[in-house]
Amino acid sequence: MQHHRLFVPGPAGQLEALYREGDPEAPAVVVCHPHPQHGGTMRNKVVYWMARTFEEQGCTVLRFNFRGVEKSDGDWDEGCGEALDAGAVLDWVHDRHAESPLWLAGFSFGCYAGLQAARDDGRVARMFAVAPAVNHWSFDFMRDDSRPLTVVQGADDEIVPCSMVEYWSSTLDHARIHTIRGAGHFFSGHMDAMRQALLADAVSVPEVV
Secondary structure (H helix, E strand, C coil): CCCEEEEEEECCEEEEEEEECCCCCCCEEEEECCCHHHCCCCCCHHHHHHHHHHHCCCCEEEEECCCCCCCCCCCCCCCHHHHHHHHHHHHHHHHHCCCCCEEEEEECHHHHHHHHHHHCCCCEEEEEEECCCCCCCCCHHHCCCCCCEEEEEECCCCCCCHHHHHHHHHCCCCEEEEEECCCCCCCCCCHHHHHHHHHCCCCCCCCCC
16 A cells, blocks of 8 residues: 655644545545554554554545654644644645545544544544543543544553443443453454454444455
């Protein structure tokens, strides 16, 4: 798959990104990486496989580095600036794919920053949260949202307790959770199951290999 390395204008400077254009009629997806202060980048293994799963369905996909990560400008901003970064990337993707459904996906901290950006962006039609870090960040802002939300969680997650994610999901009428037995936070040995669950509510995927 051909990816283009580029820079997206952000509120704190340029944001490094990897972009692959898909089919015009397929969704355009922004994928957000885990916590920058704990080694999270757009090259994270879970983020890579999330992006590839969407790409294999013909989607346009852009994953990017939050401010201060690798070659992105700026500095860590406690989640606030990172949500603005995600919003800038959503703008960039929508400007180039206005006819495509706009989707937002995140992993761990990336769920918090990405869903914050999607909250006030009516262009985002569907959201995906993989191991959302509900034990570290408040996701109460999602309670009044009615758009489809797919949640994928490892039952044996050692960083984000599964019980907390299941409870949070149960408070959202629009959320559907897929719990993967035996999976930890990074889905080692369970990546295929994560990929299947990611698209279970959005499109028909007979098998992801």
